[in-house]
Amino acid sequence: MELDIASMAQIVGDNRTAESFLKAAQARKQAINSVFWNKEKGQWLDYWISNRTSSQECQRWKGSNQSNNAFTSNFVPIWIDLFNSNTCIVEKVKKSFQSSGFLGAAGIATSLTRSREQWDFPNGWAPLQHMIVEGLAKSGLQEAKSMAQDIAMRWINTNYVAYKETGAMHEKYDVEKCGDIGGGGEYIPQTGFGWSNGVVLAFLEEFGWPEDLKIGCN
Template identity: 40%
Template sequence: MVTQPPLYERAAARRLEAIESVLWDAERGAWFDYNLVTHSKHFEFYPSNLAPVWAQCYSRPEMGEKAVHYLKGSGALHYPNGVPTSLRESGQQWDYPNAWPPLQHMLIDGLSKLPSDDAKQLAFDLAQRWIKTNWLAYEKYDAMFEKYDVNGDGKPGRWRRI
């Protein structure tokens, strides 16, 4: 008699298959938002493009390594105080030059779970930058902030109303 996997295992497998078939881009090495209206992917950089690495929601080890290559080629690592929430300067709080703690955590934790020494070193380097940024803010302002400017040592993030 053949037994079926439990309900939640089947649901997780279907979800993984859907994420990979709709969001994964093997050529670019990341997962991108999909627009249901235009039936197209949105290829701008966001740290969330690597959320499946953190969630360990991918089926092949090479996908994690391609994601590291994507991150390195994105330009998002060129900032001394964290990875920006996007590379677009719109003035909105969810765009450059702001960096949000949950996204830093997601990148650092996700990279640290990958088997390669390169990914682990990148996670360590990003963690050091982020801790330094937070420490400098605390020293300078006697405060912690919800977001930080990736260019300013400990400088709080900013946004403008549109």
């Protein structure tokens, strides 16, 4: 948000406001990294605060309070320019993601937990695909950009195959099996579907579809 405001301020020539919000962006970056970033894992981990502690109290940071739970959201900050412009961080995140187990034949799983709930494995949701892909694609590393394109192709492909088989776009997909829709949760999986449509269109606009790449499940 701070970067967007700074950019708009620069466009209209308000350099004072732009500088103020650029400083605020750097402060937010430092705050996020100081609490959530785990250098060894190359991920931004959730941080647990005791429910006996007031949100207004000062907290002493403890490494043991960082969660070890595996979620794709641990990689989402790479979507933000503050982080994807840092080559060192991008390299660590890329290596961490490659070995994480999240990437399946048809996209990125939300978690590694098989709970039969819709936000867990093997379900993949469009917004998370988009944030991870865009973060990698906007980085300065060619390997990260190539990974972004590969993920986008997997996601486009499974959406296309599922559409041809069912006549609809779906809210979530099974990342283990090309063309399979997702399941689980407290309601019947929905069709439509705004963010699924939008992400596929965004990927096609950005990457296209290689002429030498066959579409469909092998």
